[in-house]
Amino acid sequence: AGQHRLWPEIDTLVKQQVSMARLGVGECGAGWQLFAEDGEMRMYRREEEVDGMVVDPLKAVHTVKGITGHELCHYFFKPEYRYDWETTLENMQVLETISDDTLLFFQTHKRIWPASQRDTLFWSHMRRLPNDQDRDGPDIWAVVNNSTDLASYPPNTGKCVRIFLTVCLLCQTRIDPPKDGAPISRDNITCKITYCSVVNPGGWAPASVLRAVYKREYPKFLKRFTAFVTNKTKDKPIMF
Numbered sequence: 001a002g003q004h005r006l007w008p009e010i011d012t013l014v015k016q017q018v019s020m021a022r023l024g025v026g027e028c029g030a031g032w033q034l035f036a037e038d039g040e041m042r043m044y045r046r047e048e049e050v051d052g053m054v055v056d057p058l059k060a061v062h063t064v065k066g067i068t069g070h071e072l073c074h075y076f077f078k079p080e081y082r083y084d085w086e087t088t089l090e091n092m093q094v095l096e097t098i099s100d101d102t103l104l105f106f107q108t109h110k111r112i113w114p115a116s117q118r119d120t121l122f123w124s125h126m127r128r129l130p131n132d133q134d135r136d137g138p139d140i141w142a143v144v145n146n147s148t149d150l151a152s153y154p155p156n157t158g159k160c161v162r163i164f165l166t167v168c169l170l171c172q173t174r175i176d177p178p179k180d181g182a183p184i185s186r187d188n189i190t191c192k193i194t195y196c197s198v199v200n201p202g203g204w205a206p207a208s209v210l211r212a213v214y215k216r217e218y219p220k221f222l223k224r225f226t227a228f229v230t231n232k233t234k235d236k237p238i239m240f
């Protein structure tokens, strides 16, 4: 099959997002402020505005026992689970199945703050990456979501304001095999998560209101999503 028109953009952005996500908070530029902590979860943001719009880049790191990076990316990527964990979702459509690891989504989100309703149009790509640092270490899995244009879905024509986002979920699984040579169980696996996002909420919303929403919503999202995956996988064979 010929290359899809989006493939070059997808391949370039995925590589760029993954290399950024693998940098520690200290390495990828100054100005990261820790704004939320909960157990193993640390959430950082940078205060940035584009054309007067708050687009605060966000970087969260978390460690969750008992699930793999492949499982976390699988439940984040697959549309059939999204209504179970994305509570702000009003409607989700898969407009195009570009390949088995690349989908085009159109989503409308519930109206949350005293501004208008939002929608998002983005491609989503899931990929296993070679673990080039640690040869025999487990692989790294990533999902990248990036806003895109589609002539049949022009932004800001209907009731919704278009959100523009780039999101990267990067996961690395650590396996600590049991001493007695027993088979690996979920007690022996740990997933190190890096979640990066830059979201331009579009339209106009007061910076103070937006920042309050980010601060409230993002920690909830990561906790809710990882709890969902833990619960979904606990009685299933491990998906390495």
Ligand SMILES: CC(C)(C)c1cc(CCc2ccccn2)cc(-c2ccc(S(=O)(=O)CCO)cc2)c1
Pocket: 086, 088, 107, 109, 110, 111, 112, 113, 118, 120, 145, 163, 165, 167, 199, 201, 213, 214, 217
């Ligand atoms: C909070 C803010 C950054 C402005 C925001 C507001 C809204 C609109 C609805 C909403 C959600 C939460 C709070 C306020 N409004 C949606 C999103 C959003 C949408 C999608 C994705 S995704 O990673 O593609 C997962 C698939 O859905 C992540 C974030 C973000």
